[in-house]
Amino acid sequence: MTSTRLADPWPAPRARGPVDAVVSLPGSKSQTNRALVLAALADGPSVLRRPLVSRDTSLMVAGLRALGCHLDTDRGDWTVTPGPLRAPATVDCGLAGTVMRFLPPVAGLASGAVDFDGDPHMRLRPVGEVLSALRSLGVEVEGDGLPFTVHGSGSVTGGTVVVDASASSQFVSALLLAGARFDHGVDLRHDGKPVPSLPHIEMTVAMLREQGVGVDDSDADRWVVAPGPVRALDRTIEPDLSNAAPFLALAAVTGGSVTVRDWPRSTTQAGDALREILAAMGCEVGFTDDGLRVAGAGMLQGVDLDLHDVGELTPAVAALCALAGSPSQLRGIGHIRGHETDRLAALATELTRLGADVTEHADGLSFRPAPLHQGVFRTYADHRMAHAGVIVGAAVDGVQVEDVATTSKTFPDFAGFWAGLL
Numbered sequence: 001m002t003s004t005r006l007a008d009p010w011p012a013p014r015a016r017g018p019v020d021a022v023v024s025l026p027g028s029k030s031q032t033n034r035a036l037v038l039a040a041l042a043d044g045p046s047v048l049r050r051p052l053v054s055r056d057t058s059l060m061v062a063g064l065r066a067l068g069c070h071l072d073t074d075r076g077d078w079t080v081t082p083g084p085l086r087a088p089a090t091v092d093c094g095l096a097g098t099v100m101r102f103l104p105p106v107a108g109l110a111s112g113a114v115d116f117d118g119d120p121h122m123r124l125r126p127v128g129e130v131l132s133a134l135r136s137l138g139v140e141v142e143g144d145g146l147p148f149t150v151h152g153s154g155s156v157t158g159g160t161v162v163v164d165a166s167a168s169s170q171f172v173s174a175l176l177l178a179g180a181r182f183d184h185g186v187d188l189r190h191d192g193k194p195v196p197s198l199p200h201i202e203m204t205v206a207m208l209r210e211q212g213v214g215v216d217d218s219d220a221d222r223w224v225v226a227p228g229p230v231r232a233l234d235r236t237i238e239p240d241l242s243n244a245a246p247f248l249a250l251a252a253v254t255g256g257s258v259t260v261r262d263w264p265r266s267t268t269q270a271g272d273a274l275r276e277i278l279a280a281m282g283c284e285v286g287f288t289d290d291g292l293r294v295a296g297a298g299m300l301q302g303v304d305l306d307l308h309d310v311g312e313l314t315p316a317v318a319a320l321c322a323l324a325g326s327p328s329q330l331r332g333i334g335h336i337r338g339h340e341t342d343r344l345a346a347l348a349t350e351l352t353r354l355g356a357d358v359t360e361h362a363d364g365l366s367f368r369p370a371p372l373h374q375g376v377f378r379t380y381a382d383h384r385m386a387h388a389g390v391i392v393g394a395a396v397d398g399v400q401v402e403d404v405a406t407t408s409k410t411f412p413d414f415a416g417f418w419a420g421l422l
């Protein structure tokens with residue numbers, strides 16, 4: 001997605017003083033990819049306004065086109081015209097969890113074989129629970145992880161199913177998103193350790209309800225989706241609040257102020273938790289007429305946080321903890337070892353290489369203050385590792401971020417945008 005050729009490793013720009021900026025950020029990956037799936041299953045043409053244009057959403061668009069959906073993505077707003085779901089088809093999941101988990105239930109509604117594969121690391125990310133759930137809902141599936149094939153028969157019986165979604169909330173979202181189109185809907189129960197990233201399931205439920213789908217989530221760990229049509233969408237995608245993390249962090253580490261425009265006052269996005277997290281680290285956080293403003297207050301305070309619900313914020317928060325003046329503890333995030341890379345191992349390794357005093361635990365990280373120094377920060381094809389690297393690089397001389405272009409997963413020309421602020 002990045003048009004300019006970037007040096008690799010990329011010298012992360014060092015802030016020479018407080019950064020003061022007002023930024024408009026690209027759309028939410030989670031909302032864009034949910035809206036695309038719902039539009040493909042809807043009862044008429046849909047419009048997505050201000051969608052995110054990035055690798056993850058392009059992969060979703062390509063996957064839905066392969067399944068017979070007509071998408072016009074040439075202009076800023078996208079139109080989606082559902083067609084009969086067709087197969088044979090091939091879906092490239094890249095490294096997008098939303099594509100690998102959300103599309104197999106849609107493929108179950110097509111008639112024929114749909115082959116799924118992705119980037120080398122994607123083959124290691126968990127998906128077996130979605131596939132076994134589909135089997136018990138009446139779909140023939142070959143394989144338990146990437147590569148796998150869904151043999152759709154044109155309809156899915158649906159009904160009652162139990163999954164262990166402790167590895168990813170996306171297992172639940174995947175079955176709910178397509179559930180209304182199953183003959184008997186879906187009555188899904190989670191059985192296992194607590195489900196992570198609950199705001200993402202709340203986003204799924206809220207978006208389904210907005211399209212007229214009946215969802216009962218009144219019992220803990222149980223979601224019942226009634227069979228029925230999905231109303232066509234006309235939706236404006238919110239800015240991606242998780243991708244706001246590095247920009248707000250820039251205010252925090254430089255003692256400047258950054259305002260993110262159009263920050264919703266009410267949202268199911270996990271990134272909204274940044275308001276509380278950054279306030280706990282000593283920043284001034286508040287809404288203005290322009291959006292959400294975060295102002296850094298000099299020295300960052302360490303924090304003790306359970307990030308189980310908002311695990312995708314960990315890399316940026318970890319970078320801040322490494323720069324803080326007092327110890328920190330990040331807990332409840334064992335599941336992020338199954339994200340784009342093993343994020344606990346990657347963060348511990350790379351922050352340590354830059355001098356941080358980090359200890360890796362089974363389900364978290366702890367930090368003690370230490371002076372950081374120059375070095376190369378490796379990113380393991382993980383967009384949010386790159387975010388962590390540039391945050392440290394804004395505060396420390398001589399940090400170079402390997403493969404910063406990996407940010408194209410969820411943010412077009414991140415490096416150019418970032419450099420423009422420093």
Ligand SMILES: O=C(O)C1=C[C@@H](OP(=O)(O)O)[C@@H](O)[C@H](O)C1
Nearest residue numbers: 030168169170196197200311312
């Ligand atoms: O449904 C979604 O859009 C997402 C759910 C979360 O996944 P996990 O539950 O696997 O953490 C989150 O981390 C990911 O970035 C996006």
Ligand SMILES: C=C(OP(=O)(O)O)C(=O)O
Nearest residue numbers: 095096097098312339340
């Ligand atoms: C975990 C993430 O992505 P994915 O949607 O690929 O799971 C993420 O963006 O932090």
